[in-house]
Amino acid sequence: MINYRTYEAEDFLFDESFRQWTTGTSPQAAHFWEQWLAQNPDRAEVTQQAQELIHALNDHYQDDATDDRIELEVKKLMSKAAERRETEQEEETEHPVIPLGQRPWWRWAVAASIMLMGVSTWFYVNRLPKPALDSYEYVTRTVTTIPLEEKVNTGTKAINVLLSDGSVVTLNPNSRLSYPSHFNTSARTVYLSGEAFFDVVKNPAKPFLIYANQTVTKVLGTSFLVRAYYREKEVTVMVKTGRVSVYSQKDYENAQQSGVRRVDGVVLTPNQQMTYNLEENRLVKALVEEPAALIANRPSREQVFEDASIARVFSSLERTYGVKLIFDEDALAACLVNVTFNEENLMERLDVICQTIGASYKVLDGQIVITSKGCQ
Incomplete structure (x- = not known):
């Protein structure tokens, strides 16, 4: 889980959800940051500084922010600073020495430096690859309205994550899992980037949902594997026991918003798998490569x-x-x-x-x- 309390003003500039809140382009982001500020009132000043800089950059560049235009503006500003400096140096022989911080040319140089840093910041902020609206980063940082804990497996062996309902997630290397500390809503929702084996405690009254790279897997209680690495073109769900339903995230969320009770997806039973092709937006059902006996004795x-x-x-x-x-x-x-x-x-x-x-x-x-x- 990101610790925003350690952020300085410039750190907030590189956070997509913070910029969306500042520019008013995301109600979800607004809800998150307003709630965060209410819980962290001592960070109000630094966030306000970050917002002022974002507004200044947007106001100055949004209409004509071409490379040539920005480069020209910076050159003009630096040229003016240099001219002011030469003038002040000529006048120093005729007037008393003025402290460095009070000299006009010095203020111009400072302004030029600030402008140059602002231009670099604008370029960096606006040219960062923006995460997809259904990506792990976007969903966990912007869409969700409750705080999430995150477990990251950077090692070479799988690690077990025990959830509050007793379910166990075996998180494979190079994988991340975000989840609430307590499931206190009508569904048990987690977010996966990578690969993990889920052993879910059965609870018909509270379905278990896994959001993973444009897919949603819904179960009541079963064991299954989900593979959804960010750079791979396919998502795979393989069932060991029980029964799961797999949907494209777009179809699932559209159905939830419109109040439709039945969503088109794929139902999987033991030794079956689903492969979701991200490019073709297509769910394909098949048997696992090596079907295993349901009872292994x-x-x-x-x-x-x-x-x-x-x-x-x-x-x-x-x-x-x-x-x-x-x-x-x-x-x-x-x-x-x-x-x-x-x-x-x-x-x-x-x-x-x-x-x-x-x-x-x-x-x-x-x-x-x-x-x-x-x-x-």
Whole structure:
């Protein structure tokens, strides 16, 4: 969490939300800074100084702030300062010595220096790459109306973050998580930049929301992975247990503002994943690369089938891995299977079964579709 109490006037100039508040372009920023000043009245003077400088820069340059124009104005000011200095030096032989700080040329030089610093500041402030309106920085510093704590993992190993509701977030390296110290609203909302595994405590009355790089993941209680690094072109959500819904942030917030109860998104169940392409604004549902058994102990992975119908075999696989298998039960009614599985993963087991009954399969929309001509 940013400690604004350590900021000097020039530090506030480089803060996007502070500039938006000063120029009146963001109600959210105004709400945050007015609340912050009410809690930190001793910082009123330094923030006022920063605001005055921002207004001065905007008033002076907003109409014609070209590179050539600003450079010309600075040269003129410095030239005038130099002329004043020469004049004062000539007059010093005829008049008593004037203290340095009171000489007119000295004030011109100071003014020129201040103007030069102001020009540099204006260039820096206005040419900073502005964060996207749905970026982690913008949302956590401007949009949110409650104070947030931030955990940053700069190490090489994952770290655990315990939230106030008992949920645990395993934060991977080069990742950041912002969250309130207490969830006291109708939803449990956190913000992620990077990758983290969430083990969320179930609470149907208070859904858990993860904002991550233009996406919103909504759950009641489950475990899943979210990967949303800032410079990557895709966001990925992979479910281990339970059920989650994933939306584009734009669609989700538009629905909330308009009062629409149903939002178009993607529902994921165990061993399914969602990939959101930021450039195409498209949600794609699929199976994870290596589906895992929902219960990882040895007995659940071991499966023995003796003269078992294909319907029974596929039903067992569905229960073990939580993945939907679609097939023509009537066409495969005569197919019986004798096989024992132990350490094989889901795809390996499907390979064996399909070879046995002369079938094939493909993954489609997070489900597995089996095709076969049947058994004689």
